[in-house]
Amino acid sequence: MxxxxxxxxxxxxxxxxxxxxxxxxxxxxxxxxxQDEQGWWKGDLETxxxxxxxxxxxxxxxxxxDPATLEAAARYLRSEQREDGTWATFHGGxxxxxxxxxxxxxxxxAGDRPDAPHMAAASAWVRxxxxxxxxxxxxxxxxxxxxxxxxxxxxELPPEIIYFPKWLPLxxxxxxxxxxxxxxxxxxxxxxxxxxxxxxxxxxxxxxxRRPNPPSAPAPLASWDGAFQRLDRALHAYHKVAVRPxxxxxxxSCARWIVERQENDGCWGGIQxxxxxxxxxxxxxxxxxxxxxxxxxxxxxxxxxxxxxxGSRMIEACQSPVWDTCLATIALVDAGLAPDxxxxxxxxxxxxxxxxxxxxxxxxxxxxxxxxxxxxxxxNDNYPDTDDxxxxxxxxxxxxxxxxxxxxxxxxxxxxxxxxMQSSDGAWGAFDVDNTSRLPNRLPFCDFGExxxxxxADVTAHVVEMLAHEGRAQDPAARxxxxxxxxEQEADGSxxxxxxxxxVYGTGSVVPALVAAGVPGSHPAIRRxxxxxxxxxxxxxxxxxxxxxxxxxxxxxxGASTASQTAWALLALLAAGxxxxxxxxxxxxxxxxxxxxxxxxxxxxxxxxGFPWDFSINYHLYxxxxxxxxxxxxxxxxxxxxxxxxx
Numbered sequence: 010m011x012x013x014x015x016x017x018x019x020x021x022x023x024x025x026x027x028x029x030x031x032x033x034x035x036x037x038x039x040x041x042x043x044q045d046e047q048g049w050w051k052g053d054l055e056t057x058x059x060x061x062x063x064x065x066x067x068x069x070x071x072x073x074x075d076p077a078t079l080e081a082a083a084r085y086l087r088s089e090q091r092e093d094g095t096w097a098t099f100h101g102g103x104x105x106x107x108x109x110x111x112x113x114x115x116x117x118x119a120g121d122r123p124d125a126p127h128m129a130a131a132s133a134w135v136r137x138x139x140x141x142x143x144x145x146x147x148x149x150x151x152x153x154x155x156x157x158x159x160x161x162x163x164x165e166l167p168p169e170i171i172y173f174p175k176w177l178p179l180x181x182x183x184x185x186x187x188x189x190x191x192x193x194x195x196x197x198x199x200x201x202x203x204x205x206x207x208x209x210x211x212x213x214x215x216x217x218x219r220r221p222n223p224p225s226a227p228a229p230l231a232s233w234d235g236a237f238q239r240l241d242r243a244l245h246a247y248h249k250v251a252v253r254p255x256x257x258x259x260x261x262s263c264a265r266w267i268v269e270r271q272e273n274d275g276c277w278g279g280i281q282x283x284x285x286x287x288x289x290x291x292x293x294x295x296x297x298x299x300x301x302x303x304x305x306x307x308x309x310x311x312x313x314x315x316x317x318x319x320g321s322r323m324i325e326a327c328q329s330p331v332w333d334t335c336l337a338t339i340a341l342v343d344a345g346l347a348p349d350x351x352x353x354x355x356x357x358x359x360x361x362x363x364x365x366x367x368x369x370x371x372x373x374x375x376x377x378x379x380x381x382x383x384x385x386x387x388x389n390d391n392y393p394d395t396d397d398x399x400x401x402x403x404x405x406x407x408x409x410x411x412x413x414x415x416x417x418x419x420x421x422x423x424x425x426x427x428x429x430m431q432s433s434d435g436a437w438g439a440f441d442v443d444n445t446s447r448l449p450n451r452l453p454f455c456d457f458g459e460x461x462x463x464x465x466a467d468v469t470a471h472v473v474e475m476l477a478h479e480g481r482a483q484d485p486a487a488r489x490x491x492x493x494x495x496x497e498q499e500a501d502g503s504x505x506x507x508x509x510x511x512x513v514y515g516t517g518s519v520v521p522a523l524v525a526a527g528v529p530g531s532h533p534a535i536r537r538x539x540x541x542x543x544x545x546x547x548x549x550x551x552x553x554x555x556x557x558x559x560x561x562x563x564x565x566x567x568g569a570s571t572a573s574q575t576a577w578a579l580l581a582l583l584a585a586g587x588x589x590x591x592x593x594x595x596x597x598x599x600x601x602x603x604x605x606x607x608x609x610x611x612x613x614x615x616x617x618x619g620f621p622w623d624f625s626i627n628y629h630l631y632x633x634x635x636x637x638x639x640x641x642x643x644x645x646x647x648x649x650x651x652x653x654x655x656x
Contacts, residue, residue: 025594026644028601032608033640037344039608040337040633041352048352048359050337051330052630053315053323056619057098058089059108059148060281060324062115064310066151067285069118070205071292073307081322083119086112087127088321094130099556099615099625101569106138107148107457110214114152123213132213140216142223145457150198154289157211160202162222164453165244167251168196168259171266175373182373184449186392186440188460189370190270190283194290195454197263200248200256201293233451241453264294268302270370272388274312275305279386280327281313326619329628331363331397332385335404336634342407343648344641349409357408360401361419365393371430374442378429381422394439395430396468396508398423399475406478407648424479427472428486435489436464436497437472439508458620465507466497466515470522477525491526494519495534502537503565510574510616510625511558512565516542517577521584530586539585541566542578543592550595551603552578556615559622572610573628575600576635583642597643600636609633 044050061082068074089096089112095104096112113131121128135141141152152158171193173180181189212218228234267287270277277283288306296303315323338356342348366380369391382393383401402420410416432443444462449455469490476487498504498519499512506514520538524530544566546552551570558564568574579596587593604610610632617626642648 025597025601029597029640029644032601032604033344033637033644035604035608036633036637036640037341037346037608040341040637041346043630043633044337044352044356048334048355048357049330050333050356050630050634051328052333052628052633054325054327054329055323055615055627055629056326056624057105057108058086058096058112058115059098060313060326061085061322062111063151063282063285064324065115065118066111066154067288067310069208070154070289071298073298074118078322079119081316081320082324083116083121084319085317085321085323086115086119087121088319090127090131094127094132094134098623100613100627102556102615102625104134104138106135107144110135110141110144110148111151113214114211117209117211135214136216141211141214141221142216146454147457150195152211154198154203154205155207156204157207159222160199160204161245163199164241165248166192166196166199166452166454167244167247167256168200168263169251169255170196171259171262178446178448179452182370182441183444183446184460185444185462186278186370187280187283188449188455190278190280191286192454193263193266194283194286197260197290197293198286200260203293237451237453260294264291267291270391271302271306272309272390274388275307275309276312276386276388277306278392279384279389281310281324282326284310326624326626328386329630330387331360331383331401333628333630333634334360335383335397335400336638337630338404339400339407339648340634340637340641342641343638343645345645347409348407349411353408354410357405357410357416360405361415364419364423365390366422369393371441374444375429378426379422381419381424381426382430383423392440393426395427395437396439396471398427399468399471402427402475403471403478420479424476424481427475431486431489432464434464434493435486436466436469436493437490438462438464439468458623464493466494466504467506467508467518469494470504470515470518474522474525477522477527482526487526491523491528494523495528498534498537501565502534502539502541504538506618507621508618509577510554510556510618511621513542513545513552513554513574513577514616514618517574517581520581524584530584535585538581539587542582543590546578546592546595550599551575552596553614554616556618556622556625559618569614570599570603571612571614571616571632572600572603573612573616573631573635576639579639579643580635583639584647588643593643597640600640604636610636 065082096108098105098108109131149158149163153160175182215221228238277287313325334356363383365382367390368380382398384393385397402423405416430442431437438444439462441462449460473487473490481487503512504515504519516538547570549570552575553568553570554566554574555564555568575596582593612632615625615627616631617628619626
């Protein structure tokens with residue numbers, strides 16, 4: 010008899026790993042299909058209806074309203090109204106007074122009658138919650154433009170602030186860049202106090218139409234609020250006696266400051282709110298609608314419009330192509346796409362072309378630092394940020410580019426700029442250095458959202474992770490960043506998430522960074538983070554966190570499971586060495602089983618953050634790029650990132 014060789018059976022792949030491979034392959038194909046021919050990715054950036062209502066109010070103020078735009082915007086506003094007649098600022102969130110008022114006014118502009126059932130429900134809710142008088146300052150500014158509120162009853166902010174030296178508190182560079190770009194044009198509006206004829210009254214939005222502007226309650230004299238109330242009264246008095254030559258000079262200086270910061274695409278800072286207020290301010294200063302600055306600005310606003318299949322029109326507050334592209338590149342390589350794949354080369358080329366090589370407002374605090382960062386948007390050379398820069402560098406290092414010297418030069422420049430943007434406490438803010446004064450938040454004018462840019466755990470983590478992959482984990486700058494992160498850990502083991510919701514995002518950012526920087530998975534801080542993530546995992550195996558965790562710590566780690574937040578938790582657990590844990594298995598299974606047939610995930614929940622609690626974002630590509638990254642690392646292990654060449 011002839012002996013036969015019996016081959017041992019092929020090992021059976023674990024079921025979870027097989028699921029993950031299939032899901033990763035489907036998601037990779039879907040993500041590749043979404044790439045633009047120029048090399049970038051961009052998902053819709055969904056915020057709330059105030060963007061749409063204020064766009065209509067701007068058009069009404071400038072006299073450029075057109076029926077098609079009005080109806081499309083109204084269709085979107087109606088689609089976002091809830092059964093109780095209100096509007097929220099994020100999916101599933103509570104009713105919000107200012108958003109409801111602005112959406113209601115937008116629909117009135119579109120012709121919806123106040124006695125229509127959906128309008129009557131909205132106005133009744135507004136009255137029950139204090140009426141226009143209880144809305145935020147920015148809402149009442151918009152209403153004052155049409156005489157629906159008195160300018161005298163709004164906080165005053167004089168244009169002379171443009172002359173405050175950098176060392177003086179409340180100079181414009183004490184504000185975060187997004188607030189700075191909004192406040193400078195609003196000082197012009199505040200000084201001019203324009204009123205256009207109102208197309209209709211809004212008596213139905215006042216609790217007592219006979220007293221539409223009730224006086225606000227005084228704050229205690231021995232408090233910050235009381236002090237700033239007295240300052241505001243003094244500024245109102247100054248408005249009546251302002252030295253006219255100084256006031257005119259200040260207005261001209263504000264106009265020059267605004268025009269100098271208009272981007273090549275006509276926008277300001279790549280975000281909609283400063284563009285809107287800048288257009289109003291310049292128009293009040295004599296720029297007619299045919300002026301090149303105005304025409305470019307108005308054209309840029311049209312690019313924020315997302316037209317939907319149902320004929321509705323949604324306004325994006327911002328656009329995120331650089332952020333989306335670097336995250337998509339990281340995801341695809343981590344998922345196993347060849348580093349020299351044509352799609353990745355095209356993406357790398359596009360990112361390299363987007364590097365900012367001229368100084369912007371950040372150089373006020375760092376005048377000798379050479380440029381080299383990346384911004385978030387298509388055109389925003391004035392405001393690159395450290396978060397995008399760190400992630401772009403991590404993305405570029407994953408690509409086998411045919412011109413490595415070009416990549417090397419760009420990364421070297423970006424790394425040097427990022428190191429130069431480190432704050433004095435060892436951490437990093439997004440746009441500026443040491444932008445930490447608390448006084449701007451105290452101004453009565455600033456009652457909506459964060460107006461400063463202090464260092465945050467998520468941004469610092471991304472920078473530390475980038476420095477570690479650049480071979481700089483032992484540099485003093487990186488070590489200070491690590492020490493800051495360890496000190497910032499919450500008592501329960503999580504980290505606060507400034508730019509993503511919230512503790513899940515912060516923890517998902519910090520743990521991979523600490524491990525990359527050499528902190529072992531056995532370190533007590535890492536173990537505390539792992540325990541916290543295991544404790545807040547949902548019964549279905551996913552993770553989620555509601556926006557309410559910003560004002561209420563009881564919501565930390567609590568919310569419906571989402572693809573992006575589940576991926577963030579998995580990224581932390583995988584970095585901590587928990588690949589074989591039950592928590593990871595359940596999380597990976599949840600991602601695989603909730604994936605759509607086309608390879609995407611559905612995610613109506615808002616998991617991005619503009620201002621904690623006050624301004625929430627649903628990045629439509631988050632539901633894709635982060636699950637691909639997490640699944641890819643589960644299947645393939647940690648990514649192979651090219652190290653810098655040493656001369």
